[in-house]
Amino acid sequence: MEKNSVHAEIASYTGKLFRDNFGKGPSSVYVSIEHPFITIYLSDFLAPMERVLVGQKNYMKVEETRDFLMQELLPEIKATLRVTADVDVENIYYDWSLRNKSGILVAVIKEENSEEQISDLSDYPKKDEVNNEIIRVSELAEKAPEKVESVYLNSRTLLVDRKGILVRIEKELINSGFSEQLRLSKRQLEKRLLDPTVFETILGTQIQDIFVDWDFSLDKSYIIFILKPK
Structure with missing residues (x-):
């Protein structure tokens, strides 16, 4: 097809x-x-x-x-x-x-070389500035990620991959069955901290939407920026 x-x-x-x-x-x-x-x-x-x-x-x-x-x-x-x-x-x-x-x-x-494919997509202007701001926000919300990678999937979609961000109290809440409550609270907190104007200044374009989700079992998270069409 x-x-x-x-x-x-x-x-x-x-x-x-x-x-x-x-x-x-x-x-x-x-x-x-x-x-x-x-x-x-x-x-x-x-x-x-x-x-x-x-x-x-x-x-x-x-x-x-x-x-x-x-x-x-x-x-x-x-x-x-x-x-x-x-x-x-x-x-x-x-x-x-x-x-x-x-x-x-x-x-x-699910692909064997998915990490390599992400690396192949990852170079773009201001990448380091974007990653550093993501690290700063993550430190305010929980802790600095063990690894951060950001990639443009298309002209309007910037995806950030974070690994190793959960702190001990969050892991304890997950183990105690409070995953949903933690997810809802983290959404509210991180979206408040992810200031669109900061990323607009870095990227030189307007941000239309910011989305965040986690996989608690893998201790990883994705942040997605949707950019306004020029």
Whole structure:
């Protein structure tokens, strides 16, 4: 199947899946495949009931409900990507920007040389400045990552890969069964610390969205910046 056809099929499937399960699907779905990542960016995605909760500034309740529903949908999404894009998906990360009515899914493709592929993508102007700001923010939120890598997946998507960021109290909370509460709290904290104006100054372009997600079992995290088109 041609690349554009794969993108279109994934976008169509994602839109229908979210519409069937959330009561309203996104108005637009943008798919990008840059090994070892598949990104699915959703715009104008907020169900009627969620709109009421967001209007009341009850953001965490919406995110908590979405998290529970996404855990049911992830196996189906992985299976569909396997068939449609002919890839074996290792994990899927996701996050929402409720104020902007947008969301992101990042599927990590299971490949033997995935680390080498990320390194091949990693060079871009101001990379060191971006990584240093990510380290600074991580130190404020938890601790400096053991490793940071950032890559442009396309002209509008900058992905940051952090490894080794959890502190001991966070690991204890995870072991005690408080993963969901920790995830919700870390989302709020890190998004407050990730100042868009700082990254806009570094990159010389406007930031449209910032997303964050974690894999606590692997002690790693992805930050995704969506840039406004020039």
